[in-house]
Amino acid sequence: MTETLVSYSLVAVYSAMAIYVLAFVLFTLDLARRSSPAPARVETSVEASSGSTRLLERVTTDAPADTKGPRYLRAAVALTVIGWVLHVAAAVLRGAAAGRVPWANMFEFTLTATAIIVGVFLAVQFWQDLRFVGAFVVGFVLIALGVATVNFYVDVVPLPPALQSAWLVIHVFVASLGTAFFALGAAISVVQLLQARRAAGRAAGLRFLDTLPAADKLENLAYRVTVVGFVFWTFTLIAGAVWAERAWGRYWGWDTKEVWTFIIWTIFAGYIHARATRGWRGSRSAWLAIIGFSAVVFNFTIVNLFFKGLHTYSGL
Amino acid sequence: MDAPEPEKGGITQPRLDFVGYLRFFWRQLTSMRTALFLLLLLAIAAIPGSLVPQVTSDPNGVIAYKRDNPGIAPVLENLQVFTTYSSVWFSAIYLLLFVSLIGCVIPRTKHHLDALRVRPPKTPARLERLEGFTTRPSTVDAPAAVASAEKLLRGLHYRVQVYGDSVSAERGYLRETGNLVFHVALIGVLVTVGVGGGFGYTGQRVVVEGYAFNNSLSSYDSFNPGRFFTDSALEPYSIALDDFEATYEESNLDALGQAIDFTAQVTTTMRGEQPREQDIKVNTPLEIGGTQVYLLGNGYAPVVIVRDADGEVVFNQPTPFLPTDANLTSFGILKIPDGLAEQVGMIGALYPSTAELTSGALTSNYPDLINPTLTLEVYTGDLGLDNGVGSNAYALNTDELTQVAGRNAPEPTIKLGLGDRIELPNGLGSIELAAIPRFASLDVHHDPAQGWVLLFAILVVAGLVTSLFVPRRRVWVKAVTNKDGTVTLEYSGLARGDDPALEAAVADIADRHSPSPKA
């Protein structure tokens, strides 16, 4: 039974990945399409943004929602949705095979966390059109899934006593949610940096940027997404401490994983302060968001695999 | 939000006296820029401690690191890198950060308390410059429109002030309150963590099945008191380990022998109370006498009986062996200073489920006791117990000793199965493996401030959520009487801090106040 479910789960992962590849190609084609010689619309928007006040800003930023050739984009999103359904099915099957939540080792955690990343990316579209970061998000998820299936794969094994806790469910799930929002924030910040370069006249080649929101608008979007991630991360930190108190007999012991969770938290606290500090708004705070997310990835990969500590749950 | 940026006043003063310098320094320290700098510095300063083993979390790692890196270890030692999180430099950064934080929070609290009493500001002359500007024709005259707008905004929990033909409203003071709660709660966390560490203690004790331990200083194997610890903090109680049960995976071939559950069944006795039977598990510590008792490790403690040449028992007790792998291959030291013709020391290895490697060496292939073997290399000579050198229970200094049974001796290594009794070499006597009970290593923690830390942590999250997601905004409704006598209503708003929903909110107010003909 377990083995059947595990193999179904793997089939679902591989199918999801195949569909994500198509979605990635279409997201990229969409960016390329935005680079093709643009109609007059772009000129007006550039003009408006150069004289931008708070009020005018909106005029330029509605441009990407324009109807010209969004077929790639709609197809890309539709494929992402299909891929995501398979992806979620893979995680659920894996959980069913193991008889517990599917995030008890690195393979399972990567599988589930990437599903949450895509889920958050899709959900956020209802609030705000962020399809232009689709290539970044789906590309990142593809790489992560590739590494997970090739390098992190482990068979289903029972949970060691230290992981048998409700906190595994809460702490790790919320950490994944936080990671998803940080990922989205970082993706938007990358576009923001490109946009800032373009505004400074240094990214002439990247025509697709003309159709995307201006840097300051992107900064606001990145901020709103990232602070949600920050709240989840703060909760993760506290829930982790509560669990550590239960399992290891102290709520904080500067274990390597604890240290890195703290470092990430501090970087994002810095990010929030940077936005409120004169001279740090803009590209510098965007860099902090990207560095923060890089630290999240580092914490999950390098720290798990190569640093010594109590969090030896990779299963490798 | 009203972030108090440093005023530039300090710099423009031509000559600074001492107080002036102090004030200038204080302003710098409590500026947002400094807070940001210190936060990022703290993040960077925390990194070395994750790269190099720490004395507190991994003392053996530190010893190994020093052995393997003799060149750089002394330098790191001098820089306190092995104790990063209590080092002078790390402490300096976070203390400065918190001084900055306090210096920041106090004036902001004052400012906020004032703001709570001030009425919303006068309506700006030109609302069309502000956000979400909307106009609607009015069906009523100006005073009536203003009165209904006032009522509406009050109902939406705005603080409202009428200025002539306009209403000025503000809401979201909770945002700044949340921000202050967040920052103050951070201070609370730091202080309570410090207090807990200062007055608390942690102790470790290995208890063998059938034995008990008392919560007193002398009965701990190791003990770490806080700076302000006194003996009176030790609540007298005893814990007897009645039984230790370990469950291992038996069916899943990928995880054969993996531990699934550990349960220590104990009988606890508080002074003057009836004994109680309780369980301690990983993840479910025992709460007793203001302490938590954790099950952090386990292993085997073979009971060895040594008899002298006349058959008199000279040694009969369990000796905890250190597990070295997942199948509980364990090592331990037996020391018999008295009763035999010579002092005897033995280096033992225990294989709970004995298997033979192709090389002939023994190993264990399952953690439970299936067919245990105890092997012993026997030494004679001066154990050095009198001068204290040989006092480490898990080490035997063999430099001055003679091996009488083992790889380098005429007699082979002693091998004992459960219940076996074998003669010792040189007519010293005999040795018997009588039983192999389990031991549990218990960690006892006392942290008087732990609950407070949790409370402040919860306040941190509550304050954070409030301060990030409660919008703070001002909204104005103005009734403009036109030349022809008709009345036009104007609506607009102003965000204070991040407020993505401002325009929608203004539109909503306009809709409620004067539903547009379309709707």
Ligand code: HEM
């Ligand atoms: C222990 C160090 C600190 C941490 C971890 C920290 C963290 C944070 C976080 C997470 C926020 C965003 C949430 C909120 O608005 O409540 C924030 C906001 C803020 N902090 Fe801090 N803070 C620290 C120290 C300071 C210091 C020293 C100052 C004063 C200079 C300060 C001033 C502010 C201000 C003014 C805001 C509001 C920013 C805005 O308008 O977005 N903080 N802080």
